[in-house]
Amino acid sequence: MTRDEIFSRLWESYTQQNPSALKIYQSFTQMGEKVLNDHIAFRTFNDSRMDISVIEKPFLEAGYVEKGQYIFEEKKLTAKHYEVPGQPEEPKVFISQLILEDFSKELQNLIAEHINKVDSIFYKDNDLIFKDTVWGIPSFETYKKLREESEYAAWLYVYGFRANHFTVSINSLRKLNTIEKVNQHLKDQGFKLNDAGGEIKGTREELLQQSSIMAEKISVAFKEGIFEIPACYYEFAIRYPDADGILYNGFIAKSADKIFESTNFYNK
Numbered sequence: 001m002t003r004d005e006i007f008s009r010l011w012e013s014y015t016q017q018n019p020s021a022l023k024i025y026q027s028f029t030q031m032g033e034k035v036l037n038d039h040i041a042f043r044t045f046n047d048s049r050m051d052i053s054v055i056e057k058p059f060l061e062a063g064y065v066e067k068g069q070y071i072f073e074e075k076k077l078t079a080k081h082y083e084v085p086g087q088p089e090e091p092k093v094f095i096s097q098l099i100l101e102d103f104s105k106e107l108q109n110l111i112a113e114h115i116n117k118v119d120s121i122f123y124k125d126n127d128l129i130f131k132d133t134v135w136g137i138p139s140f141e142t143y144k145k146l147r148e149e150s151e152y153a154a155w156l157y158v159y160g161f162r163a164n165h166f167t168v169s170i171n172s173l174r175k176l177n178t179i180e181k182v183n184q185h186l187k188d189q190g191f192k193l194n195d196a197g198g199e200i201k202g203t204r205e206e207l208l209q210q211s212s213i214m215a216e217k218i219s220v221a222f223k224e225g226i227f228e229i230p231a232c233y234y235e236f237a238i239r240y241p242d243a244d245g246i247l248y249n250g251f252i253a254k255s256a257d258k259i260f261e262s263t264n265f266y267n268k
């Protein structure tokens with residue numbers, strides 16, 4: 001698969017499920033902006049059938065190389081990011097995984113039960129990153145139970161393998177060329193910003209500033225009926241050059257830590 005194929009398939013399913021992302025994207029293009037994607041992110045479990053080394057495969061085959069590693073102790077996650085060498089305009093890829101053994105036996109058993117429902121050959125499919133919900137119709141009881149320990153686990157249980165978010169590169173925008181202007185633009189349209197740790201994550205000195213809207217709530221069919229829960233979100237990032245004039249391409253763990261909370265359950 002080429003990078004274009006991967007990203008257009010992911011974008012199609014992401015915007016279909018999260019119409020607000022498409023609405024925001026169009027609000028930029030209608031202003032004459034050309035929107036580039038800074039990065040996408042994936043979530044997975046550290047089970048060897050689907051861990052980072054599995055999810056990264058199609059990206060490595062499409063020319064990506066690993067560029068950074070991250071640890072999120074409180075959320076019990078590790079992550080890696082990937083870039084296409086010599087192609088700074090290509091979106092970066094961020095893949096995180098939940099460290100299952102750091103959670104209760106109850107959570108581990110619930111997850112194992114679902115992972116084991118599917119034959120392991122299924123996880124070897126090259127199309128795994130497009131599979132979405134792989135474990136059948138979820139149970140709302142299980143979703144709630146997982147949320148008590150990890151919002152991330154609960155999200156992954158329901159949504160499976162798909163882009164968790166796309167990210168508008170503010171560097172590519174001409175009019176809305178600061179993160180403050182972008183945030184105001186979003187609020188003017190009635191979107192709820194993730195304000196965990198402040199609306200803007202990171203500082204100019206750290207060379208990366210990010211913000212995000214809270215994930216859109218969508219109706220999901222559970223075994224117990226239809227419930228509205230957060231799906232995916234849209235992120236906005238601006239990168240600054242370092243002392244040598246090179247645009248920073250990494251991620252800031254303490255900012256990403258708060259961005260993860262964009263899919264936390266919330267009351268409207």
Ligand code: NI
Nearest residue numbers: 041167235259
């Ligand atoms: Ni992100």
